[in-house]
Amino acid sequence: MTMIKDAVNAFCSPVIIFTASMVCFYLFVRFPRQATSMAVSLPLLGLALAGFAFGLTDDHFRKIITTPDNVPIVGMLFIFLYFTWYAVRKGVINDQRMERGESTIEQTETNEKVLVFPYLIFIEFVMALAYAIVLVVWSIFLKAPLEEPANPTISPNPSKAPWYFLGLQELLVYFDPWIAGVLLPTFIIIGLCAIPYIDRDTDGSGYFSFKKRRAVISTYLFGFWILWVLLIVIGTFMRGPNWNFFGPFEKWDIHKTVPLLNINLSEIIFIKWLGIGLPKLWIVRELPGILLTLGYFMVPPAILAKTKLKSAYQKLGPVRYAVLMMLLLVMVSVPIKMYLRWAFNLKYIVAIPEFFFNI
Amino acid sequence: MAKPNPSLYSVQKTFFWFAVTSVLLTASLAGIVYIDAKRDWKDYQKAFFKLKAEKATAELKQAASAVDKKELEKLRAEHSAARKTLESNSKSILDLNAKLTAAELEITKTKVVFQDLKQFEDSYRYYYEEYTAHHDPRAASYAAKLAEIKPRVQEAKIKLEKAEKGRDTVQAGLDALLRQEKEAQKKVDQLLDETTRIERKIEAVKPSFAKDLLNAPMLDFIAPTLEIQQVVLENLHDDYHFAKAQKVDRCTTCHMGIDQKGFEDAPQPFRTHPNLDLYLGSMSAHPIEKIGCTTCHGGNGHSVSFIDTAHTPRDEKQKAEWEKKYGWRDLEKWEAKMLPLQYTQAACAKCHTGTVEVPQADKLNLGRNLAVDLGCLNCHKVEGFEGLWKVGPDLTAVASKTDETWVSKWLQDPTRFRPSTKMPRIFHLENQAGADNAKLEDAAIVATAKYLHHHSAHPEVLRAPQGDAAMGEKLIKDLGCLGCHSAAGVTAGTHGPELSSLGSKVNADWLFTWLKDPKRHSATTRMPSLRLSDSEAADITAYLMSQRNEAFDSAAAPKADPKAVDDLILLNLQSKMRHEEAVAQLSKMAPDEKLLYLGERTIAHQGCYSCHDIRGFEQAKSIATELSDEGRKNLHQFDFGYVHDIPHTRQDWIRKKLEDPRVFDHGKVKGYYERLRMPHFGLSEVESEAITTFVLSLTQEEIALEAQDLLTTDEQRIERGRRLIQKLNCQGCHSFDGKDAILRSITEDPGAAPPVLHGQGSKVQEAWLHDFLQHPTTIRPWLKYRMPTFGLTDTETQDIVRYFALLDGRQTSYRGEVLQEVSPDRLAAGKELFEKLQCAKCHQITASSQAMGASFLAPDLTLTKHRLRSDWVIDWIKDPQAMQEGTMMPGFFPDMQSPLPDILGGDAQAQIEAIRDYLYRYDPAAAAESTAS
Amino acid sequence: MICSWNRATLTALLLTLFATQAQAASVSGSASFQGQAPAAEPIKMEADPSCKALHADGIAADDVIVNANGTLKNVFVYVKEGLSGKYEAPKTPVTLDQKGCMYTPKVLGVMAGQPIEIINSDSTLHNVHALPKNSPQFNLGMPLQGMKIKKTLAKPEVMVKVKCDVHPWMASYIGVLDHPFYAVTGEDGSFEIKDLPAGTYVIEAWHEKYGTQTQSITIDDSGKSDVAFQFGV
């Protein structure tokens, strides 16, 4: 038992979890048909449930899972796992139908109309009743948390935001607050709003499908699962006192100390490589970082527009293409920054504390 | 495309799901009602009412058996006889009742007439007055109307009164008939008064259908019998950090019997609070309506659930019991938990501030006194405890007292030399274990001893003459040394050090000099001078020097390993300079220089100067944590390290720290100078619990002034005196102010013990007391104990004099006695009484007195007029035992009966006053002359 | 004598009341002295000439008096354990006299609440200073010859010392009990405790110098029982 737990704890570091999740995600979107088949998904479900049940035997794990405010996260995970599986599976089935030249399930019924009362209303009513039952039972058996009165002099360690913001709080490890707390949420909202204006292809509207929309769906699922849900899970279940990382079976020890050796890009370049010391003027000092950042946002879109995404560029036109690339690059920059941190202890690419401007 | 099918699914099937979900929802809604109705506190209240009913039933049984059966029977018989008479008269009663009804009717009728007319009259009068005032001509007509109606009103009134009288007559007749039966009934009721009262009580608490209905779910908002009980505390607040919320204690919701007598043996939560006269009772000092519960016990008064109120178990056993019984668990995130019962006294200090001791809080007082005595407060700053004397001896002239070897052996382990010492062990503790550390510790010890001797002054020391050790031992017992010290095989005072094995420590010349005048050696010492003669001092010196600790003598002295010294010096230097500079500096030091440097660093690191005067450290700041708000310090600020065998609570941390001060270093990797420094005091369980209570009591919680026990100016002055008295240890020898003297307890004959000082303030004159405290003289020749000279300053002396006066409710004036004019007859009577009662048999009054055995028995009465207050003398002669238990002075006027009926008419009071007057006017010179002539 | 009559009536009364209890019996015995009798030291009464005058030939200390038959005088014998029931204290007082600057009797028994009449037969000042631990102490001056004072001791206590602070040699001991079963050895060293109900008792003997001894005895209906105490150096 202890050995398994120790092994799990050792396995769990942000980089391993993150990488493993990305690999799984890649396999899932690369082989959706196999991944959603019963032969694969049922054993995986069994494995997940068994792992969860095993986890519950551990006091610490159980304590964190059953913290009242964390219970919905666990519920959400299972709900979303199921519906992701369900949606992709439906899409795969429709894809197969379309390959065979048949219409999708939805299309077969799209011209049939049924009366709202009773057919839709009844579903809604039963669902409403079912939800009410779940809520009441949930409320009866799980008391809402109430800690001691607010006290500005004692900050709990760790202090955490409400769980649905914990992905952003987790990003604070890798980004300054203005990026993690302001810029990225803004981009998320803008990005979400922009979806219908970029993906205007009416094909694939109103029914589950996968193959036709593989790129779009994969991007969305990547954003949702890896950059949102996974970060919430890490932030909620695996971040303990001093925002240190803890394995699922590791006790949250307030004294745990880990080395923090982060350095800035300018330091790497001017001290480690060139050995000339940091320039006094900030603009000179940060020039490599600024150039790198600008390059990141300028060069790939230009190259891709000429090569791989030529057709997309032509379809979208320059403005839409630029917006899309901007959004995508910002999104990708998150894991890139995380890996840079893990690989090179890189703190900031551009660090201008004079204006609180750090990237 | 298939033909459109207008139906999506079978509606009938959804009915099934409707049914299922509806039933489940109804069930879950019923669940809500159930959990609302099923609250723990309701069960407790039901159980309590049951208990109360049971108790009342038992009471009822007792009360019923106390009722005189025969008497009851007799009264009942009388009653039934009266009833019978009544029944036989039923016809006339019916008759009278009918008449009564008729009379009532008549009254009603006449009353209506009267009232109507009266209304008219009032109305006419109003108009009449109004019109007259405005000179309206209509006034005349109203005058006429008024005149017309007046007699009619009068007539109606008379009719009404007549009707009322008729009714009263009938009523009286009826009452007369019924009286006998009523009185008989009343007598029976009176006899059963007690049982009826208890029956009613039972009725109020016993379960019934009506009560069940009132308490039923959904109906219990109307008038339930099971209700939340609460006290709202006017002046007390819960600190919600941003605002203060009024304190509300709902504890009595479950602890229903807490302020009621009779539940002393009831199971919790119903048990009566101990000592209701002091706590909770409405007449007590801490009424529940004013003080509540959580003010002292802590916890969350708003809550009514066992866990969320933050009950804290006393020990592991209770914890296990609670876990089983109540499902108790620790509220990790709640700071203000209840204090476990053994530490409750810590809460007293919230309101009782500024006093040396808190009345009735023995544990807290013990802890506080220990914290003062052991020097805790020398190192730890605590608001309100500043400016205390240093508890350790002055080390500025230590070289003249003892040698370096002794000091270093002592520092290794003080208890090896003197098991009872208050000096804690500083070196060689668990976090410095291991051979390497031991070497470092020894090096530090030797260096410290070296430093102390090197920087010691060398005051002149007298030569000790040869003394008689046996005589010295007797003197130690006789002179009162034992009030402060344990010595000569007697365990007594703990104020000063135990004096056995002193021969292994000091040299005879120093000891002789010290005994002659301690202040000569150390100006700050608390040791007073006993005004010893040279031979007395020599005898005591001889005895004390003969007492040795052989095991300590033969123990090897620690050695300073040169490498260890170098290592430590390097560690010190490195904290100030670069490594290479440090090495260079070290290589420049001579060996002696090294030791002196290390000694200085060691003393600075360990903070020795907090308790001892040490040259070179006059301005040094104490090294320990401030404890002013320790009782509220956040739990996460306590570093438990790797100690897991104690509960992680504030009190357990403090206690563990006291018992084993270095334990929290356990398992940690730390440098020599980073380790915990608190020394080991070897406290007993009782002591560590008491000190823990004291430390928990240190909070800076703001309590409204109205709720505090504020001291008046006089009380503050008394406390100032108390502090001084504590410092001087007056109560080692004298019993007063609620404390019994140690010396008194080891003196067999109370008459030979130092005098009891209860009522000293009303006994002696202030000026005399002032002089006496500064320059003590012999008052009681028979006492061998000697009042020491403390070398008090004028302010200190005045503080003590005022303290004694205030204790007796008097203000100091230093005015002395003003004598009243007295007739010569009275003086003559006084003289006669003085002679007849043979006062001079014991009291010296002149050189030619007959007093026996050279004033062996009683004080010289010539002192009286300057020493005593005249009204005290009266009280004293009346009943000496009452004022000083065990005194040899007999009472001559038992129950104020004089043995001499022929003087002053046998009036005891007059006789006593005459004696007093005689004493205050007695002039020894004149008396000597008259005797001579 | 009145006193003993009183005790007899009391016992009779008790017997009628507790008729079920066994018949009364008595315990008798003696306190013998083993070894060399200590030489009695003469008391130095020079401090108070009026006392000195009363004893022209001098007087020996009275703390140990060994009788001619080798028994010990002034031993207080009483029932320590085994009694039940309540016993009323008699109203008649016991006398303690101060005569010739000495106490007579030296050792006496009294019931709690029973009056003690203290007499000063000397012409000098005496003070009676009783030092009980369970009851309130008293210390009364008796400056006049023939003066009498009545006092009681409220609670049982063995023994209560009575001293005179004016004359340090003077000491008397009073055994205060809540029952009437006690005796003091006299000139022949014997004692007798009468009218004791049958039962098992612990009897204790007390002497000023030699401390206490206890013995357990069982008394049957037949009546008599003998106890012997031995004191010695």
Added chain:
Amino acid sequence: MSAPETPKKFDLGKFITESQIYKSIFRHGYTTSDRDRALSVMTNVFFHLHPVKVRKSGARFGFTWCAGGLSFFVFLTLVVSGILLMFYYRPTVEHAYNDIMALREHVPFGIMRELHRWGAHAMIITVWLHMFRVFMTGSYKPPREFNWVIGVILLVLTMLLSFTGYLLPWDQLAMWAVTVGSNMARATPFLGHEGPGAALLAIGDIQLVHSGSDVRFALLGGRFVGAGTLLRFYILHCVAIPTAVVVLMSVHFWRIRKDGGISGPL
């Protein structure tokens, strides 16, 4: 329908459904004819959110997961339980915590607090789920672009509702979660006093954006989470955001109808 042999038998159901009161409310019979069913939607203000008929594919649970409808229902339960809580709860620092404790300990139906809190969590999940489903079926595509945007705004508002409500119990959990959450506002570019560029906004030596004038101050009503924040969040939670949600929800529903009903292949 009625049997002639038992003309006088009293039929309670009929008595009720034919009474004037019933008719005035429902305006149609309780039968299962298509006409009655259509009428029940058309004449009922609640049902009338829907059209009379919908696409068969869109009505299926497997297609919609009922996530949108459920989100609406959860919102309704939150409104109801929230109103009941408002009766009892006072948003001041003296009372807030005690009121919540009383709800937990002894107030009848204090369970409203649990219903409200867990309902809030549930709503976030259902809203996310709704968006997830809409994306997966590609239902945001023209002509439904704008409704998707409204949906995104509703999603943000839902999280803000939950966030503002999180503070109201006024315990450590609440206060510090909000402190952590709102600390980010400090770093808003130009608007937060620790945000990039804020230092540039100055007139001479006078900083325009400082801790007493930045966007966080506006949000919290003070430099730290305090009494002002509690009131501000209470108003936002109970009045401002719900109003916005209701307005946007109306638009959202209306647009569903106007953009072709419950999505399905067009």
